[in-house]
Amino acid sequence: MIRLENVTKTYPKAARPSLDSVSVSIEKGDFVFFIGPSGSGKSTIVKLLLREVTPTRGKVVVNDRDVSNMRSWRIPNFRRSIGCVFQDFRLLPTRTAYENVAFALEVIGKSQAVARRVVPEVLELVGLGGKEHRYPHELSGGEQQRVAVARAFVNRPLILLADEPTGNLDPDTSIEIMRLLDRINRTGTTVVMVTHDSNIVNQMRRRVVEIEGGKIVRDQPRGVYG
Amino acid sequence: MRAKYVLSEVMTGLWRNVTMTIAMIITMAVSLTMLGASLVMYHQIDQMKSTFINNVEVSIFISNDATPEQITSIGDSLKSDSLVKSSSFEDHNQAFEKFKKMTVNQPNLVAVTTAANLPQSYRVKLKDPDKFADINTKYKDMPGVDNVVDQATLLDKVFKVLGALQNLALVLAIAQGLAALLLVANTIQVAAYSKRREVAVMKLVGASNWFIQSPFVLEAMFAGIIGALIAFGGLVASKVFLVDGSLKALSALLGKVEWSTIFWQLPLLVVAGALVSGVTGWVTLRAYIKK
Numbered sequence: 001m002i003r004l005e006n007v008t009k010t011y012p013k014a015a016r017p018s019l020d021s022v023s024v025s026i027e028k029g030d031f032v033f034f035i036g037p038s039g040s041g042k043s044t045i046v047k048l049l050l051r052e053v054t055p056t057r058g059k060v061v062v063n064d065r066d067v068s069n070m071r072s073w074r075i076p077n078f079r080r081s082i083g084c085v086f087q088d089f090r091l092l093p094t095r096t097a098y099e100n101v102a103f104a105l106e107v108i109g110k111s112q113a114v115a116r117r118v119v120p121e122v123l124e125l126v127g128l129g130g131k132e133h134r135y136p137h138e139l140s141g142g143e144q145q146r147v148a149v150a151r152a153f154v155n156r157p158l159i160l161l162a163d164e165p166t167g168n169l170d171p172d173t174s175i176e177i178m179r180l181l182d183r184i185n186r187t188g189t190t191v192v193m194v195t196h197d198s199n200i201v202n203q204m205r206r207r208v209v210e211i212e213g214g215k216i217v218r219d220q221p222r223g224v225y226g
Numbered sequence: 227m228r229a230k231y232v233l234s235e236v237m238t239g240l241w242r243n244v245t246m247t248i249a250m251i252i253t254m255a256v257s258l259t260m261l262g263a264s265l266v267m268y269h270q271i272d273q274m275k276s277t278f279i280n281n282v283e284v285s286i287f288i289s290n291d292a293t294p295e296q297i298t299s300i301g302d303s304l305k306s307d308s309l310v311k312s313s314s315f316e317d318h319n320q321a322f323e324k325f326k327k328m329t330v331n332q333p334n335l336v337a338v339t340t341a342a343n344l345p346q347s348y349r350v351k352l353k354d355p356d357k358f359a360d361i362n363t364k365y366k367d368m369p370g371v372d373n374v375v376d377q378a379t380l381l382d383k384v385f386k387v388l389g390a391l392q393n394l395a396l397v398l399a400i401a402q403g404l405a406a407l408l409l410v411a412n413t414i415q416v417a418a419y420s421k422r423r424e425v426a427v428m429k430l431v432g433a434s435n436w437f438i439q440s441p442f443v444l445e446a447m448f449a450g451i452i453g454a455l456i457a458f459g460g461l462v463a464s465k466v467f468l469v470d471g472s473l474k475a476l477s478a479l480l481g482k483v484e485w486s487t488i489f490w491q492l493p494l495l496v497v498a499g500a501l502v503s504g505v506t507g508w509v510t511l512r513a514y515i516k517k
Contacts, residue, residue, distance in 0.1 A: 050430075079432035090430070092423055103424075106231060107433035155431070 001190050002026040002049065002159065007058035009044050017056070018044040020214035026192065028158070031185045033201050034194045035225060036211035042194045045211075046163045049192065050082060051075050063158055080108055083152030083160040083189075087167035089144045091136045097123060097147045098132040104151045118154060126150045126180055142173035146180065153184055160184060162193040166200060174200055198225035235441035236448060239417050246413040247449060250503075253409050254453025257402030258499055259460040262491040264395035266461065269487050271388050282355050282377045286348040286365055289372035296370030297346070303368075304348060309360060311351040318342055345372060403502065406453070410446050410503045411510045417442055418514045425515065438515060443507045450503030454495040461488055 003025045010017040018041040026032050034042040047053045048060050051067045060067040063081050070078060091100050101122060102115040123132055126146040136144050145165060152160055162181060166174035178200055185191045195201065201208060201224060208223030209216060218226065240247045286304075288297055297315075304313040316324075322341035329335050352361065358376040366374045418425060428438050469483045 073435065076429075076432045076434045079430065084430055090423070090427060092427060103427065104431040107428045107437060108431060109437075151427075151431070 001028040001030070001063065002192070003059070003061040004045070004048070005059040005061070007048065007055045007060060009041075009048065009053065010056045011053075017041075017214050019048075019055075019211075021058070022211075022214070022216055024209060024216060024219065026190060028190055029185070029188050031182070031191045031204075031206040032193070033204070033206060033208045033223075034192065034211060035196060035198075035201060035208060037196065040211045041214040042211050043163060046084075046161050046192075046194055049159070049161055050084065051078065076108075080155060081158050083155065083157035085145070085148050085152050085160070085162040085165045087164040089136070089141075089148045089168075091144055091147055091151075093136050096133045096135055097128055097139065097143075097150075100136070100147055101151045101154050104154060108155070119150075122150045122154045123147075125153075125183075127176075140173070141169050142176055145169060145173075145177050149177070149180055149184070153189070157189065159190045159192065162191065162195075164195055164197075165193065166195065166197050171199060175203070178204060201225040232437075232441050232444065236444045239421075239441060239445045240448060242420065243413060243417055246409070246416060247445075250406070250409050250413050250446075250449040251453045251456065253402060253406040254450055254499055254503065255456035255460070257399055257406045258454050258457035258495045260395050260399035260402055261498065262457055262461045262495050263464070264392050264399055265491060265494065266483065266487055267388070267392045267395060270483060271385065271392060274388075275385065278381055280355075282351075282381065284350045284352060284358060284361055284377070285375045286350060287372040287375065288346040288348070288370055290345065292346075292370030296368075300348060300365070300368060300370060303365075304350060307361075307364075309352055309354070309357050311353045313348050313350040316347050316349055318344055318346055321346065407502065407506050410449070410506045413449075414442050414446055414507045414510045415514060417445065418511060429515070435512075435515065439508060439511045442511050443504050446503040446507030447500045450499035450501075451496055453503075454492075454499035457495050457499075458492045461491055 004022055007019055007022045008017050009019040020041075022041075022045075034045055036042045044053070048055060048067070049062055051060075051062075051070060055068050058068070062078075065078060067078070092103065095103060098119055101119045102112075105115045105118065106112075120129075120132065123129060126149050128143060128146050128150065131139065131143065134143075136147070139147065145168075149165075160181070165181070166177055169177060174197065181191055181193065182204070205222045205224070207221050208218065208225070210218035210220075210226065286300065288300070301313070301315060304310050318341040321344035322339070325339065325344055326336055350361070352358065355378055358378060362374045362376070365371055425438060465483060465485070465488050
């Protein structure tokens with residue numbers, strides 16, 4: 001499903017690589033935490049998987065497609081198979097919860113009829129039934145992140161990437177979001193989550209890949225934060 | 227559905243940034259008016275050249291002490307000259323008649339001039355008006371010839387002035403065009419910035435580049451096309467009020483500016499306006515989105 005082969009990423013003007021010859025393989029349906037201190041290179045992995053950056057050396061394979069040398073016009077279509085959630089939610093403030101999710105469908109060419117059928121369903125799934133017409137500023141942080149998860153999942157992606165999704169949330173709300181991600185994982189969606197929230201990692205007991213100084217220092221099934 | 231989305235985005239985009247939109251349209255309009263004017267002028271000058279060149283004559287002036295034999299021999303060699311299309315002789319009296327017509331407002335000048343003061347000449351039309359130099363070397367040293375004058379050299383001066391005017395209009399068009407270009411680029415950047423959240427989400431969920439860019443590009447093209455329509459209006463107005471109005475006296479020199487020449491500018495200006503602003507918008511946005 002996801003394969004990094006000896007991937008090195010050095011940003012321009014950087015003294016040392018963010019990722020240094022990293023190899024890791026993730027199977028379909030896996031739930032993986034990437035953990036490590038700030039600047040360890042874990043966010044670079046998300047960027048590589050989304051093809052926001054290309055590796056300096058090595059190969060990145062996502063959904064059987066070699067992302068490292070993908071032509072730029074193929075990127076949009078490639079990204080439709082990946083859902084993404086961020087620490088800062090990235091919702092459109094002038095649109096309601098429903099419209100935020102529908103927007104993601106609309107801009108990839110889905111009809112309004114499809115949106116009317118699918119969006120209420122996915123909002124129900126993330127536990128926002130009845131709050132479809134609230135604007136982001138009328139929702140709590142946890143609810144906003146649920147909208148973001150709904151938007152990431154509405155297209156039924158094969159992979160869900162989550163970059164510090166609980167970073168802006170209190171512990172209780174964080175756990176609710178994790179339950180939601182767990183539920184999505186159970187539908188067969190591969191979930192890759194970057195975090196430094198030890199509490200969450202310890203409770204979930206899923207595969208943990210620890211990165212330090214651009215290298216993998218631990219890869220443990222059912223691991224803890226350490 | 228997508229068309230509706232794109233169109234509504236274009237309209238809100240234009241309205242949100244209405245001052246910039248107007249600035250964009252005005253610079254576009256001025257630039258395209260200049261372009262249109264210089265194109266019309268180019269057309270006119272071309273037409274003038276062909277009519278004038280066909281009527282242009284070379285005058286071979288006869289010196290006052292020339293003998294009748296010399297005059298006849300000049301006439302004979304002109305008749306047998308392969309460069310000459312036609313030639314005619316103008317004697318003192320004919321020259322005087324012409325002179326009186328040209329100086330009808332200056333009776334004093336006519337009073338002191340006699341027919342004998344005015345030189346006799348051969349009026350020669352050339353098969354190829356550019357071959358003046360050959361004629362000049364051949365005839366200027368012939369006995370009885372005073373000097374050889376080419377009207378084309380006089381016309382050249384007129385054409386030079388007109389050409390300079392035309393170049394000026396073109397330079398202004400380019401300078402204004404550059405300003406319009408920068409304004410379009412800036413407006414598109416501002417528009418893209420004000421919609422950066424939408425653009426980020428669209429990129430994230432995999433909207434095609436075409437889909438992300440088209441509202442912005444159409445916004446720019448819209449301004450370009452409106453600018454072109456205003457420029458066309460400007461050309462029509464200058465035809466009505468200047469060429470056919472206060473500058474009508476000049477039409478003898480410049481030739482008539484036909485309506486068809488003006489109407490031809492419409493498609494040219496619209497295409498130029500749409501293309502320039504559209505491509506600028508697209509390139510600007512491409513750089514912006516790649517970031």
